[in-house]
Amino acid sequence: MRYDVDPRAFNRELARELKERKLVTPPDWAPFVKTGSHVERVPQEPDWWYQRAASIMRTVSLKGPIGTAKMAVLYGGRKNRGVAPDKFREAGTNIIRKCLQQLERSRLLKQVTIKSHRGRVITKEGAAILKAAAGRVSKDEIKHVFHERVQKERPSAMSSPATAPRPPKSKEAVQ
Secondary structure, three states, X not given: OOOOOOHHHHHHHHXXXXXXXXXXXXXXXXXXXXXXXXXXXXXXXXXXXXXXXXXXXXXXXXXXOEOHHHHHHHOOEEEEEOOEEEEEEOEOHHHHHHHHHHHHHOOOEEEEEEOOEXXXXXXXXXXXXXXXXXXXXXXXXXXXXXXXXXXXHOOOOOOOOOOOOOOOOOHHHHO
16 A cells, blocks of 8 residues: 555645654754754755654655664765765764654554664554555555546636637538
């Protein structure tokens, strides 16, 4: 179900759900911090913490068990070094760790050790929230596609018989 929907719409819906249920809360320092050394400015979105937590939750559900270090690589990017060539830099691990801890406290994630892999995986409660969010997004997408199809099939109110295309004239009528 998580693969069937648009990831951006899914992330927005999941972030809205996390915010409404108060499952994660941004710390006091969140408005003043960059997400990594490769980023030049702080996030401009006021709800960026919820969006990052939703993205982390989706990533854990897809790639778990996964830890903070691998998530830092996933959220990293190119560092602009002026005239020197760009270099890859990992994202800041503090934000990722705090989001993971908050999601864990909300019982949406849990820590596991599978063979030699340690990390966090999604719980049943977390999977239920993901599935519900994906269902809401897919319903919205179906409504949107249906609305577009109806608009294409329905003749426009602007077209009148005078502006409608005329059938081609027969040869007899031309002579």
